[in-house]
Amino acid sequence: MKIDFNKNNDGLVPAIIQDASTKNVLMLGYMNEEAYQKTLETKEVTFYSRSKQRLWKKGEESGNILKLKDINIDCDKDTLLITVDPVGPTCHTGTDTCWGKNNVQTYGFLSELESVIRSRKENQEDEESYVASLFRKGINKVAQKVGEEAVEVVIEAKDDNEELFLNESADLLFHYLILLQAKGYMLSDIENVLKSRS
CATH class of the missing domain: 3.10.20.810 (Phosphoribosyl-AMP cyclohydrolase)
Structure with missing residues (x-):
């Protein structure tokens, strides 16, 4: 054009x-x-x-x-x-953007979910929070939950119930995000690994 x-x-x-x-x-x-x-x-x-x-x-x-x-x-x-x-900040004021925003990668709702998980990790004394309870139980319990959810995704992938498959997939991703933070990582760290492989 x-x-x-x-x-x-x-x-x-x-x-x-x-x-x-x-x-x-x-x-x-x-x-x-x-x-x-x-x-x-x-x-x-x-x-x-x-x-x-x-x-x-x-x-x-x-x-x-x-x-x-x-x-x-x-x-x-x-x-x-x-x-x-x-290369460097874009705005003449020294900020990343001309709107004063940091130029960081976000993943929409998943970034919001990461923030909630981080908050629960920092406030593990919250007795009503499922995520905080997983952090209190330690890395082995978090990793175990990821394994359990992964098996359930595989089982549902072999069946024809799309709703169950999607729900189990959501559970797997949710617990994986918890595991990442339990290990001190975020989605951006995984993205960097994938980029290095492309």
């Missing part, structure tokens, strides 16, 4: 910058055709600075460049989604 740089009178199109790994939005900049071509040539994101009225390579002073991974054009051909590997 061809970018429509002439849609606006200023010849600029918005460029949304997204981390290729975490999928977090890092910043918004603007590109004219020259900045776009420069980005393609150098594989480092270059914008058109509206305040400086010139091309501006992100990180030209700080060294916090944005290494180009991919560029996508929206359906109206007037907005870019640029995925990058950031």
